[in-house]
Amino acid sequence: MRKLIMLAGALALAACSQEPAEDTATAEAPVEEAAPAGAVANGSPAGVYEVTNADGSKMTANINADGTYSDVAADGTVAEEGTYAVVDGKTCFTPTTEGAKPMCFTESAPGDDGSFTATPDEGDPVTVRPATAATTE
Template sequence: MKQYLTLAGCLALAACGSNEAEDAAAAPADVTVATPAPDTVTPAAMAGTYEVTLPDGTVTMQTLSADGTYEDRIDGEISERGTWRQQGDQLCYKPEGDAATEQCYAGGEPGPDGAFEIRDDAGDVNATVRKVEAQPAA
């Protein structure tokens, strides 16, 4: 059932800025501070509740918290908890437990309804994901 973690790469994350060092002497005296592009995704912006539908029809409600934790629920019951983090254009999940391994995923472009597909390394669809309003805890 680890596949329901596929929300992981749900958003296409934008890189902003350059890693190249600039020569301080070459910098102009009047410096304008760049504002991040509107599609730059932060943990706070990614936080929320998502409906994750697997190919077999199983629906998981996944809540990402801005503090880097997540919780999955199936039929209102907690099925998994753990931590998440952003790594480039992917989201990586590590379930609770000593034997748990981290898994990273990337997502596709959102459709007109905001839903998008998550694909595995082979290009197969793992899930369809859409952001929803938070559901009250059961």
């Protein structure tokens, strides 16, 4: 469940833009990339998403255009919140919730219904759907 919650943070949006850095970055240093305002690494917009973990458990990820996110458990409690950004082509979530750890996700291209797979650096992939698409099926 914690990994599922952290993904919602993976729907993290990159609402910040950055000037291109000079050639002083090393291959090991993460490079924060400009993304469309209010979008995660694959270009999906800010919004409410249903996240389904590999074990079938679900949660709601609220990805905000201001670069913040919150993950809401099935019982309606906020499980995690923080900020997100696009770093090295991945959506990375930095939680402010005590005990939660930062996590980055590689996302597939969105399908016709806006759904995509988000694969964390460690752990099982999750399926992410815009809440409107998830509730109309």
